Amino acid sequence: MNPTERFERERPRLRAAAYRMLGSLAEADDAVQDAWLRLNASDTTDIRNLGAWLMTATSRVCLNMLRTRRTRGETALDARMPDPIVVSSTADPELSAEQGEAVSMALMVVMETLSPTERVAFVLHDMFTVPFDEIATLVEKTPDAVRQLASRARRRVRTRETQGHADAAEQRRVVRAFFAASRDGDIDGLLAVLAPDVVLRSDGGARRREQSVVLEGAQTVASQAAMYMELAPHVRFVSINGAEGAAVVVQGRVVSLMSFTVVDDRVVAIDVLADPERLPGVTRSITE
Missing domain, CATH: 1.20.140.160 (PhyR, sigma-like (SL) domain)
Known part of the structure; x- marks a missing residue:
């Protein structure tokens, strides 16, 4: 050879x-x-x-x-989100070469x-x-x-x-329950699927590093219910680094990705990528 x-x-x-x-x-x-x-x-x-x-x-x-x-x-945690590996829920993961590279988003964030x-x-x-x-x-x-x-x-x-993740079926149930509660503006429903010390991290979207966001605690994360309610109709469920996630698709364009880490039937972390300069490079499998 x-x-x-x-x-x-x-x-x-x-x-x-x-x-x-x-x-x-x-x-x-x-x-x-x-x-x-x-x-x-x-x-x-x-x-x-x-x-x-x-x-x-x-x-x-x-x-x-x-x-x-x-x-x-x-290199600060709130300054840079790693690229996710995204696969459409309609795709066969075995046909995606990049799935072989997938490591949990939670682990990538900590790294x-x-x-x-x-x-x-x-x-x-x-x-x-x-x-x-x-x-x-x-x-x-x-x-x-x-x-x-x-x-x-x-x-x-x-x-x-980065440990003790729920299996695929449980991830799917919990993430869908999160968006069902979001769609209905159900704060109690959100609190039921969020761990008390859940952390939501976002790259800040178009604002990027200057205004990245970190929210801590179930009450704080659930308080964003109005925002989740607006997103819910546009959610398309996808696999993100081998775990259940969601793409927010508006008029055929992915405007954000949400990766969920589920442990013991609760969401312990939500990682959001919304930088418009980076999204096209990691969401082709959803929009093509």
Whole structure:
């Protein structure tokens, strides 16, 4: 198998890793393309494990992207929502290549709070079983230091939002109950499906970083019932990162995505993406 064929064979795995590290589908594609260009410019004669070489090259590009993002002050939790992977409810998930990259939106959101080296170490070791000594060379730290990075990241992502998710049927029931209550302006109905400490995070839509929103507590989230009531007639249920979600579609255009995290029959988190500059790139499967 020549290097080009091997690269194409590795591409899905490389893209999945890059997406987890960057939280951006477009940037993940850029990182993988950069790895391909580096491969073309290299002498592959002495490369014993091309798959490992490509993963390292892709990860190095991702690490540099994350560091650049950090210097620009783009890493705060309320400043950036990761790109969701969206599949229409009418589509067969097995036919979507991107479903293989899906990680829960709740986990992706929490990962946005990690430092660049923590995120790379966590993704490579915990999700792709890359040995610590290989990661150490990449991030220019000792294997023990990398082990600590991964451990610290692991502790931070082990939140209720990233564990104990309800099964698909229960997610569907709870999310539909949320919108049924919203449609009727039923505050008690909303409180019945919201966890007491539910968190709603939004990127702020067209206002983006300057006015992102974080609401905490069932009463606070339910108090937005008037807004949910306006949205309810336009909701189309979709799969977002493998979990139940909703797209708000007005005149054939997706104006927002709502990802729900359901634990123990209650919504514990709602993540909203409404940035009009980003939505077209992640909602093609809904509108095409």
